[in-house]
Amino acid sequence: MTTPTIELKPSSNPLSDAEREAILVKPGFGRYFTDHMVTIKWTEGRGWHDAQLVPYAPLSIDPANMTLHYGQEIFEGLKAYRQPDGSVATFRPEANAERFRSSAHRLAMPELPVETFVAACDALVRQDAAWVPEHGGEESLYLRPFMIATEVGLGVRPANEYLFLVIASPAGAYFPGGVKPVSIWLSEDRVRAVPGGMGDAKTGGNYAASLLAQAEAATKGCDQVAYLDAVEHKWVEELGGMNLYFVYGDRIVTPALTGSLLAGITRDSLLKLARDLGHESEESRVSIDQWRDDSANGTLTEVFACGTAAVITPVGIVKSAGGEWTQGDGTPGPVTLKLRERLLDIQRGTAEDTHGWMHPL
Numbered sequence: 001m002t003t004p005t006i007e008l009k010p011s012s013n014p015l016s017d018a019e020r021e022a023i024l025v026k027p028g029f030g031r032y033f034t035d036h037m038v039t040i041k042w043t044e045g046r047g048w049h050d051a052q053l054v055p056y057a058p059l060s061i062d063p064a065n066m067t068l069h070y071g072q073e074i075f076e077g078l079k080a081y082r083q084p085d086g087s088v089a090t091f092r093p094e095a096n097a098e099r100f101r102s103s104a105h106r107l108a109m110p111e112l113p114v115e116t117f118v119a120a121c122d123a124l125v126r127q128d129a130a131w132v133p134e135h136g137g138e139e140s141l142y143l144r145p146f147m148i149a150t151e152v153g154l155g156v157r158p159a160n161e162y163l164f165l166v167i168a169s170p171a172g173a174y175f176p177g178g179v180k181p182v183s184i185w186l187s188e189d190r191v192r193a194v195p196g197g198m199g200d201a202k203t204g205g206n207y208a209a210s211l212l213a214q215a216e217a218a219t220k221g222c223d224q225v226a227y228l229d230a231v232e233h234k235w236v237e238e239l240g241g242m243n244l245y246f247v248y249g250d251r252i253v254t255p256a257l258t259g260s261l262l263a264g265i266t267r268d269s270l271l272k273l274a275r276d277l278g279h280e281s282e283e284s285r286v287s288i289d290q291w292r293d294d295s296a297n298g299t300l301t302e303v304f305a306c307g308t309a310a311v312i313t314p315v316g317i318v319k320s321a322g323g324e325w326t327q328g329d330g331t332p333g334p335v336t337l338k339l340r341e342r343l344l345d346i347q348r349g350t351a352e353d354t355h356g357w358m359h360p361l
């Protein structure tokens with residue numbers, strides 16, 4: 001289908017320049033939202049229609065809305081970065097659009113065409129471009145495209161009406177400590193996703209499934225949970241909202257995609273960037289025994305987490321029921337920092353974008 005034209009209904013009450021600039025000094029993560037949002041409807045038999053860029057505002061939802069009861073919801077996360085010349089570019093929006101389609105398929109929701117997804121993100125960023133933080137720092141504008149069912153009723157079946165939205169939020173570091181290493185709780189009993197389940201779809205249910213383990217990890221003094229596979233409880237999969245990388249000297253390894261972990265776009269980008277920087281990079285299985293033993297014998301030199309929100313965040317301490325260890329010397333390792341800088345430089349437009357990842361607006 002063709003991209004519906006996005007009709008603009010600008011906000012009559014945007015924040016003042018001074019209010020917006022005060023927020024941009026220290027935006028945190030996901031706390032403030034820009035002046036507008038995009039909405040596009042889908043109706044059975046009619047397809048996508050009524051694409052609009054409207055003032056950011058609460059939705060009015062019927063208590064029997066199907067999403068509230070059965071969880072048909074998917075989302076994405078991508079960022080827009082201020083470039084050195086003052087223009088704005090997003091990072092790999094087509095990859096998010098493709099993953100959004102695949103999540104939609106898994107949840108029996110309608111698939112939004114890639115060009116419509118990208119056009120919706122572009123329209124919002126163009127309209128609210130003043131919200132994209134200054135060039136040079138770590139701040140960016142985080143875009144959150146998502147889709148919910150809007151049909152009203154309690155029958156359990158795919159809904160016949162949906163709403164796609166894009167909202168945007170200025171973002172600083174996801175973790176308050178920035179690049180300070182995070183501590184990880186290795187969850188040997190609670191799992192995030194199962195084979196044949198929804199682990200490779202970006203749907204709210206996966207995050208709901210991770211919250212109890214996350215709360216338990218916090219009681220053990222840990223920032224994040226590393227989930228293992230649901231069958232053998234042995235193979236490392238990912239964190240609740242980030243993929244993992246293991247650094248063996250010059251070789252970096254990330255857990256292979258099994259269907260129960262999310263195919264991160266940062267993960268994919270780093271497989272390629274690491275090769276550009278002269279490292280070997282591979283997807284493989286990594287067991288918890290390997291993680292512990294190779295840390296103890298010093299062959300596993302660094303571990304880091306990666307994702308759009310978290311960028312690249314080093315792992316400092318790992319705790320499990322069987323004991324704990326410090327990763328490397330507990331400080332961010334050189335490979336982690338080198339990859340992080342290169343990725344951010346491409347996104348900020350200060351390193352050559354040899355893979356054609358940036359999408360200028």
Ligand code: PLP
Nearest residue numbers: 241242243262264265266307308
């Ligand atoms: N794994 C999960 C469960 C996530 O929520 C995310 C964040 O989007 C990632 C991995 C990293 O994916 P990406 O690099 O596409 O942001």
Ligand code: COI
Nearest residue numbers: 077078241307308309310
């Ligand atoms: C992202 O990185 O975009 C995510 O969706 C992760 C979430 C935990 C904020």
